[in-house]
Amino acid sequence: MSEKFDKGMEIRRKVLGDAHVDKSFANKTEFDADFQDFITETAWGSTWSREGILSHRDRSLLTLCLLAAGGNEAEFELHLRATVNTGATKEEVREMLMHTAVYAGIPVANHYIKIAKEIYDEMESE
Numbered sequence: 548m549s550e551k552f553d554k555g556m557e558i559r560r561k562v563l564g565d566a567h568v569d570k571s572f573a574n575k576t577e578f579d580a581d582f583q584d585f586i587t588e589t590a591w592g593s594t595w596s597r598e599g600i601l602s603h604r605d606r607s608l609l610t611l612c613l614l615a616a617g618g619n620e621a622e623f624e625l626h627l628r629a630t631v632n633t634g635a636t637k638e639e640v641r642e643m644l645m646h647t648a649v650y651a652g653i654p655v656a657n658h659y660i661k662i663a664k665e666i667y668d669e670m671e672s673e
Contacts, residue, residue: 552584555592562595562603562629607633608643615644615659616651623659627666637667 560568575583595606607630614623630640640663648656 548584549588549592551588551592551596553592554596555587555590558595558603559587559591562591562607562632563625564629564632567625602634603632604634604639607635608639611635611640612643612647612651615647615655618655620662623662624666627663628670631670 556568571583595603601609607626610626611623611630614626627640630636641660644656644660644663647659
C-alpha cells in the first residue's frame with residue numbers, strides 16, 4: 548500500500564477506533580475493496596492527516612455538521628461516537644447543531660439533536 552494509505556489507516560483507527568476499522572476491512576468484498584482503500588487514502592490519508600491548521604477535534608465538528616446537513620444518519624452516529632477520540636465535547640456538538648440550524652434548517656438540526664441525545668444516552672450507559 549501507499550504512504551497515504553498507511554497514514555490514513557493510522558488516523559482512521561485513532562478517530563473511529565480499531566473495532567470499527569477492523570470490521571470494515573473484515574467485511575470488505577471484491578465489490579467494495581477499492582472503495583475502502585479510497586476512503587482510507589483520500590478521506591483519512593489526504594484530508595484528516597493535514598496538520599497545523601485544523602485539529603482532529605475541529606475536523607470532527609465539521610464532519611458532524613456536514614453529515615447532519617446532508618442527512619447522513621449512520622455516518623453521523625459513527626462520527627458522534629468518535630468524538631471521545633477527537634476531543635469534541637458534548638457542549639461543542641450541541642453548539643455545532645445550533646449553528647447547523649441556521650444554515651441547514653431547524654428541522655434538520657432538531658432531528659440530529661434527537662439522534663445525538665440518543666447516542667449520548669447509549670454512550671453513558673455503556
